[in-house]
Amino acid sequence: MKFVPMIKKFTNKVLDIIFPNDFKCVLCGNDLSDDSTFCDECLNDGIFNKGNRCVKCDMAIKEGNIICDHCKSTKRYFEKCFCPLNYNHQVKKAMLQLKEDNGKYLALPFAKLIVQRLQEENLKFDIIVPVPSHPKVVRRRGYNPALLLANEIGKLTGKPVIVALTKNVLTKFQKNLTYEERQSNLRDSMTLTDKSLIKGKTVLLVDDIITTCATINTCASLLVGAKKIYACAVARTQLDLG
Numbered sequence: 403m404k405f406v407p408m409i410k411k412f413t414n415k416v417l418d419i420i421f422p423n424d425f426k427c428v429l430c431g432n433d434l435s436d437d438s439t440f441c442d443e444c445l446n447d448g449i450f451n452k453g454n455r456c457v458k459c460d461m462a463i464k465e466g467n468i469i470c471d472h473c474k475s476t477k478r479y480f481e482k483c484f485c486p487l488n489y490n491h492q493v494k495k496a497m498l499q500l501k502e503d504n505g506k507y508l509a510l511p512f513a514k515l516i517v518q519r520l521q522e523e524n525l526k527f528d529i530i531v532p533v534p535s536h537p538k539v540v541r542r543r544g545y546n547p548a549l550l551l552a553n554e555i556g557k558l559t560g561k562p563v564i565v566a567l568t569k570n571v572l573t574k575f576q577k578n579l580t581y582e583e584r585q586s587n588l589r590d591s592m593t594l595t596d597k598s599l600i601k602g603k604t605v606l607l608v609d610d611i612i613t614t615c616a617t618i619n620t621c622a623s624l625l626v627g628a629k630k631i632y633a634c635a636v637a638r639t640q641l642d643l644g
């Protein structure tokens with residue numbers, strides 16, 4: 403080894419001892435030797451949303467199928483969803499932290515995963531619109547996780563973040579409602595602030611998790627006048643293999 407690289411290596415070693423790196427797995431908090439986002443254990447846990455998936459909602463479906471039953475029978479106001487991770491127990495823990503436990507620092511690594519996925523798909527869009535949270539919920543949490551993600555995606559892609567949708571009514575107890583009831587409840591709870599913000603634009607809607615697509619579909623339905631609407635989220639719940 404030449405002298406300069408040797409000195410460099412030695413200096414790095416010393417620096418490591420004085421300032422141990424604080425690289426941790428985003429999902430489980432295990433120490434990492436470099437700045438990779440996940441530890442081997444988590445990577446082995448099937449965290450990535452891979453395999454045969456619905457062309458609309460990105461949910462895992464049986465091999466040979468193109469679209470899931472839900473997307474087949476429901477009008478989708480968006481072109482396609484992009485969710486890099488599976489909502490498994492590890493991802494769930496980290497998402498809960500991002501949503502409820504001041505896990506703001508998770509927004510950047512998660513946004514990087516989303517952007518990576520969008521680049522793989524060669525997706526082009528003009529503006530980023532976060533799924534809105536009710537002001538009361540934002541006050542309680544201190545932030546809207548979808549907006550945090552949108553801002554990070556904005557910084558990574560250089561595209562503007564437009565808060566085009568607002569949530570004016572709290573929608574509670576959605577679980578016990580039918581899909582249609584949920585949709586109509588959601589529709590009444592949100593407003594498009596200014597049509598001109600999205601007119602003729604290709605929009606990337608951003609949420610943290612996509613479960614039934616009810617929220618993202620409602621948001622997309624409100625963006626009247628947009629040229630095209632795509633959606634993305636960190637994680638996708640896998641409902642069935644129909």
Ligand SMILES: [Zn+2]
Binds near residue numbers: 441
């Ligand atoms: Zn881990």
Ligand SMILES: [Zn+2]
Binds near residue numbers: 457469472
């Ligand atoms: Zn689908």
